[in-house]
Amino acid sequence: MNTELIGIIATFLLTLIIAIPLGKYLAKVFAGEKVWTDFLKPLESGIYKLSGINIKEQMNWKQQLKALLTINILWLVYGFFVLIFQNKLPLNPDGNPGMTADLAFNTIISFVANCNLQHYSGESGVSYLTQQFVLMFLQFVSAATGIAAAVVLFKAFRDKTTTQLGNFWEFFVKSITRLLLPLSIVIALILTFNGTPASYDAKDQFISVQGDTVNVSRGPAAQMIAIKHLGTNGGGYFGANSAHPFENPNYLTNIVEMIAQVIVPIAMVIAFGYFIRRKKLGCTIFGVMTIGLFMLMIPTLSSELGGNPAIAKMGISQATGAMEGKEVRFGPAATAYWSTLTTVISTGSVNGMHDSTMPLTGLWQLLAMMINGFYGGCGVGILNYFIYLIIAVFISGLMVGRTPEFLGHKVEAREIKIAAIITLLSPFLILAGTAIASYVFTNHGDAAWAVQPKAWLNNPGFHGFSEMLYEVTSSNANNGSGFEGLGDNNVFWNVLTGVIIFLGRFLPIIGPVAIAGLLGAKKFIPESAGTLKTDTKTFALMTFAVILVLNALSYFPALALGPLAEYFSMVGK
DSSP states (O other), X not given: OHHHHHHHHHHHHHHHHHHHXXXXXXXXXXXXXXXXXXXXXXXXXXXXXXXXXXXXXXXXXXXXXXXXXXXXXXXXXXXXXXXXXXXXXXXOTTOOOOOOXXXXXXXXXXXXXXXXXXXXXXXXXXXXXXXXXXXXXXXXHHHHHHHHHHHHHHHHHHSSSOSOOOOHHHHHHHHIIIIIHHHHHHHHHHHHHTTOOOXXXXXXXXXXXXXXXXXXXXXXXXXXXXXXXXXXXXXXXSTTGGGSXXXXXXXXXXXXXXXXXXXXXXXHHHHHHHHXXXXXHHHHHHHHHHHHHHHHHHHHHHHHHTOOHHHHTTTOOOTTOOOTTXXXXXXXXXXXXXXXXXXHTTOOOOSSOGGGSOHHHHHHHXXXXXXXXXXXXXXXHHHHHHHHHHHHHHHHHHHHTSOOEETTEEOOHHHHHHHHHHHHHHHHHHHHHHHHHHHHHHHOTTOOSSSOGGGSBSSOHHHHHHHHHXXXXXXXXXXXXXXXXXXXXXXXXXXXXXXXXXXXXXXXXXXXXXHHHHHXXXXXXXXXXXXXXXXSHHHHHHHHHHHHHXXXXXXXXXXXXXXXXXXXXXXTO
């Protein structure tokens, strides 16, 4: 047990050792300063020339968002048709069928939005061509989209007053060439040398000990698994995700994948402080996020290492903790740490089954996705945190009787209205989506659909409610993990979660970028004795309080009906 805990501590420290210098490097890259990867400039120039991009052309925040949304819509249309017709396209040695329209709708929105919610089973649901040239491609560009959007926010606060926020295409391309692609190659090589497939061969066949003939899927897995974690995507090449022995062969690859999914979100926070020349503010934000991570991780570890109380009452020893749904080669401690990271970071990959974790673990997983501001996804994590920060600035300004200011710019009614709308969006999507699903399940269970609503849940009662709540929460948070007791590959869940994923991805990007653009264009106000400082411990505490209060008020009733009710029913028997 102590060895497992030491492994978690060592993994987190290694993450910081990599992420902090990576953040300084990214700040220089996006500021246009000289860095060691400048040898890639000819490649980038070729991409700009081929695409007709003039990176010297400065964009305001509206032009930035127009470019972002336009290219994402193009990818959505392209991927949708490939998914439907993949059975007629090459690189399909296993003969996987094309997707239905509703499943293709859900899948393509999910991967374009960096959510990677999978209502299909990886190795049997898509072909090699789709895995590599649609899904893996989207894992690169969706991550780069979030990073580029965050850099637009960075630019708004670097100069005192500006409407020129750089060029979206330059930020986007550099995110891939200077960050995602090089690191993905390194990670993919580590995975390959540890046993993850990286070929285009069809299924292999062997005879098991029992004498059965077993077909084992292979394919270009290592490449996709590398970017799935580095880009905080999470979509598994295999249906079992990183619990599959090919996706995650041993404890070394488990550590590599855990580090990979955290380094970019942490680095972006560090980069923010260096980019706008306010390192103390960057450290303050990092501190709040890290405290939030520990407050979710420690009770998760306690819950999983404590074992299942129902089994304990039977007099059965659980020296290793709650092992249901866990891989023996990782154990409950590493699985608990992963489950915290994957829901805090919005990666959504799993190395154990969340549906089998203890009720309180499910509570912390849900809460991590509902907050969605502790590190978060690539780029979008700091965008989500920015909304909390603006609300904290507004409330603090009211408390001291001054016009709220952030980094020398007055925060006025227009910015607060946008922040309020984005803040209310997540509770609305999560609670309304879960309410609709619960109503249909309860009142129309016998509906004459291809999959009847009464057949959705493997688990009745409180846990069944948690499964539906988790699916909707994961979709809104662009996470993609799931309580897999829910039968989700049907028209209802494909359409419902597809719409939630789309709104939950792009509106929280549009809002912070718009606020940053509006604030950046305002006249800069020099700091005075009465200026509210946002890089102090007091303001950090204020921001943390805002995060807790907003989410407690929004989600406590839903959490009480699901994981909390399940926990008390379990310990009360």
